[in-house]
Amino acid sequence: MIRADLLDQLPVRSALPALRSALDADGAAVLVAPPGTGKTTLVPLVLAGLLDADAPARRVVVAEPRRIAARAAARRMAWLLGEKVGERVGYTVRGERVVGPRTCVEVVTTGVLLQRLQRDQELTGIDAVMLDEVHERHLDADTVAAFLCDVREALRPELKLVAASATTDAEGWAQLLGGAPVVEAAGVSYPVDVVWAPPPRPVRPPHGMRVDPALLSHVAATVRRALAEHTGDVLCFLPGVGEIARVAGQLGALGDVDVLQVHGRAPAAVQDAVLSAGARRRVVLATAVAESSLTVPGVRIVVDAGLAREPRVDHARGLSALTTVRASRAAGAQRAGRAGREAPGVVYRCWDEAEDGRLTRFPAPEIKVADLTAFALQVAVWGGPEASGLALLDAPPGGAMAAARSVLTAIGAVDPASGRATERGTRLARLGLHPRLGRALLDAAPAVGARRAAEAVALLSEEPPREYGDDLGGALRAARRGADGYGARWRQEVRRLSGLVEQPAQRQEGPGRRQEGPARRQEGPGDASDDRVAGLVAALAFPERVARRSGGSYLMVSGTRADIGDGSALRHADWVAVAVADRPVGAGHARVRLAAVVDEEVARRAAASLYSEGDEVAWAGGELVARNVTRLGAVELAVRPLKKAAPGLVREALLEGLRREGLGLLRWDRDAEALRQRLAYVHRHVGEPWPDVSDEGLHARVDDWLEPELSTARRRADLGRIDAGQALKRLLPWAGGVAARFDELAPERLEVPSGSRIRVDYSDPQQPVLAVKLQEMFGLEETPRLAGVPVLVHLLSPAGRPAAVTADLASFWRDGYLAVRADLRGRYPKHPWPEDPAAAEPTRYTNARLRR
Missing domain, CATH: 3.40.50.300 (P-loop containing nucleotide triphosphate hydrolases)
Structure with missing residues (x-):
């Protein structure tokens, strides 16, 4: 009814x-x-x-x-x-x-x-x-x-x-x-009072999946305070399952108050209990699922930790995971509104009121921050590989889409030329899995059996509880034994996935995989078998995260280093396939959260597209190192010294050395340094065709000025023999005779009124400096200009110390000279100090020398 x-x-x-x-x-x-x-x-x-x-x-x-x-x-x-x-x-x-x-x-x-x-x-x-x-x-x-x-x-x-x-x-x-x-539609809402309840002491901001335990202790204390100060049920918002469990543990027994935990992994019976009014008072610890998707009756109090989980991708390290962030103001408003659904309520916000205004307005759309591999496959199957014609509120970031297409191409899901989905890609899209896991399911099932492959893939499709450990093989056995809610969902997913691949089908061939004979016999249960299955599936799903032990840590084939906890069963394995990892605050390496032991054969099979063998010449430790290397991505499998390397490889390695350690590896004498400074000055004030001689400019035109010396160099010492000044002269604009103006625009020396030829200092490309004794400039009223810029004249005392600095000699003779004369004539009486320097005879000599 x-x-x-x-x-x-x-x-x-x-x-x-x-x-x-x-x-x-x-x-x-x-x-x-x-x-x-x-x-x-x-x-x-x-x-x-x-x-x-x-x-x-x-x-x-x-x-x-x-x-x-x-x-x-x-x-x-x-x-x-x-x-x-x-x-x-x-x-x-x-x-x-x-x-x-x-x-x-x-x-x-x-x-x-x-x-x-x-x-x-x-x-x-x-x-x-x-x-x-x-x-x-x-x-x-x-x-x-x-x-x-x-x-x-x-x-x-x-x-x-x-x-x-x-x-x-x-x-x-x-x-x-x-x-x-x-x-x-107008809502019926009741007033909600806001109580600002920041922690009594500063707490560390969230990073990755980590939340400061001090904040969680404060949240638990705030729940107890709210229960004492108000009536009604409490709805407490926390970022994830781990934080919910920790706060529940700190709350302990609350007498006649039930503590319920609601999240996506909660058993159906708990979910039903949360969504039905109870006879006893309740504290409901919930993730963001309770913001708007669910109505929890009886709630009069909300305690908000102010945190949320959002997906993030670290493309540089090949890691993608949820991360803890500050919840947006929109989320805060949604959460607070839960207290006023049925009657007036109150929200305790576990942060300072002044901090509230600095929060973002809305949560970041997933399309802007998430791994887009599954999205890219869906749009490729739909028929629009670039997603440019789709009605989307936000366009997907170009870099994330490029990374996604690279993954899809590697697993054979899209055609590299057209970007459209292959037959294999269409099948992957219909598995209801991330494409990586779909690839692992299809490619592992013929080798270990559909059921065993499905068990490991189901374990990766919903990350197992932390108490299952970091060993994927051990977690597989724990899930098989488990009577908890996770175990029930895992078994249900295993049945679904098994049904997708158990029917007879042709073997799916991934890129770079060798053709094999009939599928191997499915092994029965056993620790070794579980470990092998877990390793194969993890390696096929995350081939770039296959890692070999190296120097106390593990080096992934992607180039990322990762650490495994001291008490882990994986600690001494030679090879592992990393399924889940994050990066702790301030750590240079990733931290393994879930991985499986593999051997080199599995590593090579899974990451076959990253296998290579060839000669390599690199700049390492300040010198050229030539080797023949067999590698799996960043992992070196075998290395042999190379006696005679190809000239092209040597040249590129020398260029890398110049980029890393600078052009100082070449021979720069005083004249070469001066030439570079003069060229930099003219380039700045005249422009083309005068060359850019900055480090970036010289690296960009290395073919124009360092050949043929660079082509004949074979080691670091050879670079030190290259005369940088002679090489730089190749960059002068000789075509059309423009180079002939170089000494006019930026002369190495300037002749002053005394007849001396004084070296010009171009170390500051904005304005050249001429340091000259004051008496040698008598009679010169107009300041010299180079490339249209007045020279900054450092007028020196007879002892060679700056007496005055000017870029306007006429003004100096008129307004500044008398003060300098009064200060110095007593100290240097042997030198001329005329009253009218503009009409005086310039000289480099003393009065006695002049009288002879």
Whole structure:
């Protein structure tokens, strides 16, 4: 029996007429409705016609960003209809499908909908799609929205599309859907008081997955304070499962208060308990899943740690993982609003009020920060390898897309020339796995059996709990024994993956793999067998992270170094395949979180595209080192000295030495240094065709000035014999006779009125300096100019010390000379100090010498 009284109370009901009108007129709409208004539960039932006996039944798909939210939404809608899940309302998440022949509303995760679109672009039989919580900007949701826009434009203009958001940031989505109307539903919210509760002492900022234990202790203390100061249930937001477990442990037993943990890994029974009002008071420790996707009844208090987890990719080290960041102001507002859903409430924010204004407005869209390998494969299968024609709120970063295409090309998923998906790529895209894991499943199954391969891949598709350890083989055995929620999900995923590859099929050949005979016999259970399977799967999934022990750490074939914990069973392995790693604060090496033992044969097989053998000449330790090297990426497998290296290799190594250690490796005498300074001066003030003689400029034109000396050099000592001054003269603009003006524009010496030829100092390229005795400049009123710039004249005393500095001699003789004369004539009476220096005879001699 339909619970009409509850449905009538949902605030979103007032927006339904406008939503119907928008869909009738435009076929698409953006629905903005705060959490708790019923947008997730009432709107799909209305779209499907399940609340109107006279309306024709329509099939509606609702896409949620998380599995826990999809199940909860389906259960809530079924309950409102007075039915069980699987009748007119069902759900599908990865590895679990609860639908029936009468199902009209199906709640799915965005990942499931993405797979469905790839199999059936027309979504045959579906009348409307509702994308829920689009403001969270998950990558799968953005991708699904883009694909659905394509479907509506090219194949099914009658398909209705609703983008539902819990925030008012809806204009971008409206434009994306072709100018669709924005329909707003007013929420019923109660006032929420804000209590600023920063830690009593400074805590370290989050880094990677690390959160300062002092902050978690403070959060636990704040929960206890909130329980004492207010009534009602407490909803506490923490960044991840580990932090939830630690705070739960610090809370311990709270008497008549239940402590519940809700996150994507929580057992279904716990999730159900959280979503139902209880007889006892509760503290619910939750990740961001409770921000907008779930309604937790009874909550009057929110404690917010102020942290969130976002994906990040370290392309330089080949590492991708979640990282802990400060939550955005939008997330903070969503979390605080949970306290005012049913009555006035309070939020305790575990940071300082002044800090709040420095937070980002919105969380970073995943497409801007996440690993884009899976996204790139999806768009390649869809038919647009560059993603340039897709309706996306944010374009994918070019560097991340290039890195993704490189991975896909290496595993044979896309054609390197066209960028389009291969047959193998299409199969990988339909596995519901990251392409790396899909490659491992397809390529390992023929060697170790579908079931064994699926077990290891399932372990990598959802990272196992930390207590399983860092040894992937050991974690595999722990999952097989495990009676916890993770073990149950793992077994379910193993069944799903096994079914995808157990059917007879031709062996999938990856790039660089040798053709093998029939699949090896599947081995039975056993530690050694588990270790071999885990190692093969991890190496196939992450070939660039295969690593060999080297100097106390492990060197990955990508060039990244990694450390393994002292107590690890992996510590003394010669080779490992690293599945999960991060980089601790201030550490130069990565830290292995999950890896498996492999041997060199597996390493070579998995990373075959990185295998090479050849002569190498490098600049190392200040000298040339010539070797013949067999390597797997950065890992050297075999090295032999090379007696006679190719001249081209030697030349490149010498150039590398010059780049690293500088052009000082050449022979620079005083004249060469002066020539370079003169050239730099003319280039600065005249420009082309005078050459740029900076380090960068000289490296860029090395062929023009260091040949043929460089081609005949064979070692560091040979560089020291090259006369840099003679080589630099090759850069003078001899064509057209322009070089003949060099001594005019930047002469090495200037003749002064006394007849002396004084060296000009060009060490400052902005203005040349002429240091000359003051008496030798008598009679010269106009300051010399070089390349249009007045010379900075250092007028020296008879002892050679600066008496005055000027770039305007006429002004000096007029205004400054008398003071200098008064100061120095008593100290140097043997030298001339005329009253009128402009009319005096210049001289380099004393008065006595002049009288002779």
